[in-house]
Amino acid sequence: MAAAQSLIEHLIELRSRLVKALISVLLVFLCLVYFANDLYHWLATPLLEAMPSNTQMIATDVTAPFFAPIKLTIVLSFFIAIPVVLYQIWGFIAPGLYRKEKRLIAPLLFSSTLLFYLGIAFAYFVVFPLAFAFFTGVAPEGVTVATDITNYLDLVLKLFFAFGVSFEIPIAIILMCWTGITTPDSLREKRPYVIVAVFVVGMLLTPPDVISQTLLAIPMWLLFEVGVFIGGIYGRRHEDTDQEHAEE
Template structure:
């Protein structure tokens, strides 16, 4: 009976946390929806600056001029509300963690959010200008590049997710070292395979040009090295913790 009451209590707590996370995203959306058109113009700036004078963005579907900015606003609302969403996740799992686990998870939640934002910023300010300049430079003569706004948005969101998730590599490495799935020394031995792997991932996750592939692969390699260093520090601290400190 006590177990059933405990399960019900946890389910109620989970429902409350999920509702708060949803409301935080919805609140950000309400704040941004008025600026939906401006947000789309901002996200389209890298392409518009690279397009030749005789080209422009177009809407090939009747409702795409409304739904594309609306969809962008929804996605950006979730991105902006990620700290609040992670805070609710932390509030739900924290009571069941040991002291040393809390010291690890709290910084990781903050770091994962920051790295995801950095990945998106890197894509917008570095990758997009170079990639779009390359795309527009190889347009065959006599062809006008009139990009559909919905297709462009899908492309941009895909790149945002690819770079945002790729910048989470250090977090994944720290978690694997912390849980004992691997060790920093083992990862160092696999460095040649990792280098090949990040370039393969760069080829799969980015458009088919060497510029954007390299701009994703090199940061992934650097982040891998950072993750190994941080993983070594956490592994060393874990060994130094006494059983009394972990309770």
């Protein structure tokens, strides 16, 4: 009976945390929805600047001029509210963690948010200008570049998600080393396979051009090295702490 009550309490708290996370996204959306068209224009700027003069984007669907900016605003609201969402996750799992685990998880939640934002910024400021200049520059003679706004939004959101998640590689490696799934030494031995894997992932997650694939693969590889380095530091500290406790 007590176990059932405990489960119900946990489910109630989980529901409360989820509601608070959804409310945070909704509040951000209500603040941004008035600027939906401006936000879409900001998002389209890298492509518009790369397109030939006297050309513009098009809407092939009657409802696209309304729904494309609204969809962007919803996704952007979630991205902005990610710190609140992660805080709610932290509030739910923290009571079940040991003090040592809390000291590790809290910085990881903060750094994972920062890395996700850095991935999105890298995609927007570095990848988009280069990739879109390439795509618009290779159009055959006589072909007018006129991108549909919905297709463009889908492509950009896919790239945002790909780069945002890819920049979480150090966090994933640290967690794997922390839980004992692998070790930094084992990951160093697999470095050649990792390099091949990041280029394969870059090929699958980005448009079929060498520029965007390389611009995703190289940061993934560098972030892998960062994760292995930090995982090695944590592993040594963890071993020293265990040794001190054993001596006591």
